[in-house]
Amino acid sequence: MATRIRPSNKRCAVIGGSGFLGRHLVERLVDRGYAVAVFDIRQSYELPGVTFYQGDLCDKHALLVALKDVSIVFHCASPAPASDDRALFQRVNIDGTRTVIQACHEAGVQKLVLTSSASVVFEGTDIKNAKEDLPYAKRPIDYYTETKIQQEKMVLEACSKENDFLTVAIRPHGIFGPRDPQLVPILVDAARRGKMKFIIGDGCNLVDFTYVENVVHGHILAAERLKTDSPLCAQAYHITNDEPVRFWDFMSQILVGLGYSAPRYHLPYMLVYGIALLLWLMAFIMRPLVQIKPTFTPMRVALAGTHHYYSCARAKQDMGYQPVVPLKEAIARTVESYPHLRKGA
Numbered sequence: 001m002a003t004r005i006r007p008s009n010k011r012c013a014v015i016g017g018s019g020f021l022g023r024h025l026v027e028r029l030v031d032r033g034y035a036v037a038v039f040d041i042r043q044s045y046e047l048p049g050v051t052f053y054q055g056d057l058c059d060k061h062a063l064l065v066a067l068k069d070v071s072i073v074f075h076c077a078s079p080a081p082a083s084d085d086r087a088l089f090q091r092v093n094i095d096g097t098r099t100v101i102q103a104c105h106e107a108g109v110q111k112l113v114l115t116s117s118a119s120v121v122f123e124g125t126d127i128k129n130a131k132e133d134l135p136y137a138k139r140p141i142d143y144y145t146e147t148k149i150q151q152e153k154m155v156l157e158a159c160s161k162e163n164d165f166l167t168v169a170i171r172p173h174g175i176f177g178p179r180d181p182q183l184v185p186i187l188v189d190a191a192r193r194g195k196m197k198f199i200i201g202d203g204c205n206l207v208d209f210t211y212v213e214n215v216v217h218g219h220i221l222a223a224e225r226l227k228t229d230s231p232l233c234a235q236a237y238h239i240t241n242d243e244p245v246r247f248w249d250f251m252s253q254i255l256v257g258l259g260y261s262a263p264r265y266h267l268p269y270m271l272v273y274g275i276a277l278l279l280w281l282m283a284f285i286m287r288p289l290v291q292i293k294p295t296f297t298p299m300r301v302a303l304a305g306t307h308h309y310y311s312c313a314r315a316k317q318d319m320g321y322q323p324v325v326p327l328k329e330a331i332a333r334t335v336e337s338y339p340h341l342r343k344g345a
């Protein structure tokens, strides 16, 4: 019988390694002595110790070149939630993830770590300190969430000790930090257009915002602790800062840190949600004629006006996870990293 030569445990690939989370993950892996292959649809930087492979993850042949001699694959590529393009989410998150799994099998990869999302259980209503056993959302709030659910199920079902292929899913929530193209830029853009005067609801809703380095730490711990006899096999893990914060306090700290005023006036949650729903419907109906991208989507309003924070007790117990950067320090580092977005800059 032919024996399969095991690739070095220190060779890994990051699919989506040019993105916000992916690049932070790549940098930390290099620091820890890994040789890293980045596979992404674009190349956004260069780094010693990193080889770039540009391609679409739906293309198995392109993937196979990047996965040669790799033992661990981190899959953190996805279209941006804001794209709201059903066909694109289906193609990349579902068909593409199936292709990633097939490519892993063919390349002899032993571990696959998926970046899922805590939103897979979010239906737009309050979630307080939820554990991972909460059922997936029956009515996912958008296409992004719908396809992240399918993607997570597919990756966890692919876990097979017999075939020496182990999988685990990390569910982060509200990732923020330097170089994030979403949270701080969207917030500052809204502030500059005078849209950050209002608090949706009573402003007391608690939310997890997770510093990118803590998310990276969770991914690396998961990869290193994932073994045939470990409890991580085929499991999902919440990774958060473990410090739920009022959504509007967090937004205010970022805004004030960058020189903008904090929102002050309250608007009823149901009113704003209703308007967002109406705008979304109008944009949907008019899509064949004109592309409209409303700032207030139902998903964003729900995120801004409900409680959604998650327990990471399972990650603490099974992989010894603890956040490495506390929230206060994380906010300070983030604010400092966006000098070009300061008021007046």
Ligand SMILES: NC(=O)C1=CN([C@@H]2O[C@H](COP(=O)(O)OP(=O)(O)OC[C@H]3O[C@@H](n4cnc5c(N)ncnc54)[C@H](OP(=O)(O)O)[C@@H]3O)[C@@H](O)[C@H]2O)C=CC1
Binding pocket: 015, 016, 017, 018, 019, 020, 021, 022, 039, 040, 041, 042, 055, 056, 057, 058, 075, 076, 077, 078, 079, 080, 092, 096, 115, 116, 117, 118, 148, 171, 172, 173, 174, 175, 176, 182
């Ligand atoms: N940011 C957050 O708050 C959260 C993120 N997540 C998950 O974390 C992961 C990373 O998110 P984040 O870093 O914010 O996202 P980014 O958009 O910054 O990174 C994703 C990367 O994947 C690339 N990509 C997209 N489609 C393909 C494709 N078909 N083939 C190859 N590469 C592709 C993107 O390229 P391009 O930019 O050109 O599209 C981008 O470089 C995602 O899976 C996301 O669902 C989960 C919870 C919260």
Ligand SMILES: CC(C)=CCC[C@@H](C)[C@H]1CC[C@H]2C3=C(CC[C@]12C)[C@@]1(C)CCC(=O)C[C@@H]1CC3
Binding pocket: 173, 174, 175, 182, 183, 184, 186, 187, 190, 195, 196, 198, 200, 207, 208, 209, 295, 296, 297, 300, 301, 303, 304
């Ligand atoms: C915790 C979590 C999952 C956060 C995700 C981050 C983004 C979804 C937020 C980043 C900036 C936020 C924002 C709004 C909603 C949520 C974000 C997009 C508003 C659109 C909410 C309504 C407003 O008053 C304007 C806000 C701009 C910033």
